[in-house]
Amino acid sequence: MIRLLDSTPTIRLGGMTGMSGAEGVTEQVIELRLPSRLGYERIAMDTAASLARRMGFADERIDALRTAIGEAVTNAIEHGNQADEAMKVVVLLTVRPNELVISVSDQGRKALEVEQTKLRPHIADVFQRADKGGWGIWLMRELMDEVEFTLAPGGGNLVRMVVHLERMPISDQ
Amino acid sequence: MIRLLDSTPTIRLGGMTGMSGAEGVTEQVIELRLPSRLGYERIAMDTAASLARRMGFADERIDALRTAIGEAVTNAIEHGNQADEAMKVVVLLTVRPNELVISVSDQGRKALEVEQTKLRPHIADVFQRADKGGWGIWLMRELMDEVEFTLAPGGGNLVRMVVHLERMPISDQ
Amino acid sequence: MLEDELNVNIRHRDGVAVIDLIGDVTTFAEEKINGAYRQVTAQGHRYILLNFRQNDYINSAGIAILIGIVTEVNQNGQKLAVSGLSPHFQKIFRMVGLAQYAEIYQTEEEALSAFRRLSGVE
């Protein structure tokens, strides 16, 4: 796997020894900490897009990633951190040979209920409601390969999303 | 100053209360932690460029910033952290009403000598040398408004660079 | 950069009210979009085109604003179309179901000729 990363021209970025596990799985982690102010989600979107581009993701996957990470960070700012600018949103971008893992965590001023993570809004119903929102989490689920909600180590809300690189792995084992 | 930030359409990003000092100076800090592997400086360049663009910097200032931060992070990776991928390069981007402050720190596996921070290479001399390098720090100094070398809190090397936003400050004091 | 703000511009072409959305369609855009819609509605327009600019940022808060517009368009018996969306946002509009209530066209011209056919038939 190390060889795959290093011989692939698209991944000048790939990990070598970074956080090697027992199985020789390699990954590299980028951490981004943002103030809880709307607008800063754009920085997370651009950083993730820059990374995904260099990993070799197709443009449409990058667009999907931009939208998903934008929604996750916006929720962390608005809901999880209640737009208290002193609170940080932490974005971890983990580069693996065949996937990019994105985790977005907040400081949990407001807890995310499990039911809220499973909503599938229908536009015809939404017309009847005063609040036309509620599309963010559903969009993340639709656009990413894996989406999972857990508690962050510090007690906040954490969304973990995975996008797979659609490239055939050439295993050297 | 708060008013300036909030009334300026180009700074949807500007700080409000983030790290307010006694004088009411406001700033917002973005932190980026990168693995010490060449190539990852591109992520720092793209993140800083994304931020600078939203702050309203002119394209040529953004190009200068990209080059300067790229050199600083490359040095931190190659020299300060000796390309040990487990070591982190920490980039702090501080958004102020009229400037962007960039600090890049490494874990100091190799100390940066004061004389090295003051070199002004001349190409005619460089032709005679086997090593044609040594342009990085000089480029940072040429391209940024302020450049300063100190020790990082953790003992590593720290470069602090400032770029001024060329927009007339409208003080409300 | 001004791209971070939404600028709204209203034009009238062939009996269609064209609302250009230049910039990002997020929560900050709400007043401007609703204001533009109310203005063309007060002018009695039945055909409305929301003309986006490729590659601008639209998020779920922006989608909620657009669903609000569709709600009123339906109540007021108007016809809404959209143009200028990137393929990514065309896909998202389809996923959300907005495409059932507002025809999606690549360009303003395509949307206008579709409105012409429609007004000829009606």
Add this chain to the structure above:
Amino acid sequence: MLEDELNVNIRHRDGVAVIDLIGDVTTFAEEKINGAYRQVTAQGHRYILLNFRQNDYINSAGIAILIGIVTEVNQNGQKLAVSGLSPHFQKIFRMVGLAQYAEIYQTEEEALSAFRRLSGVE
């Protein structure tokens, strides 16, 4: 994306060896650039054009490689020109002093016609 790698391509136009540098000019580019230079030198070329692609990434390690090329160009009595640099890198080439040893042209065509005038005079 392949843009992260440097691709080098050698063409011959009007007696000039044109070396296209497609991609990033950083420490990883050293072998390819030096290899291309040695190849055209072995072929006896006197006029060499390094043709960059606007907006690619060039860093100080790339500049060091180019200074290495200039050193050899001077020793071998060749003439070097560059084209395709963005305004930002034109500025940096001037700051570094590279512009004194390699004429900077906006486009390949401008560089080639300058070489034509030069070879006519010599």
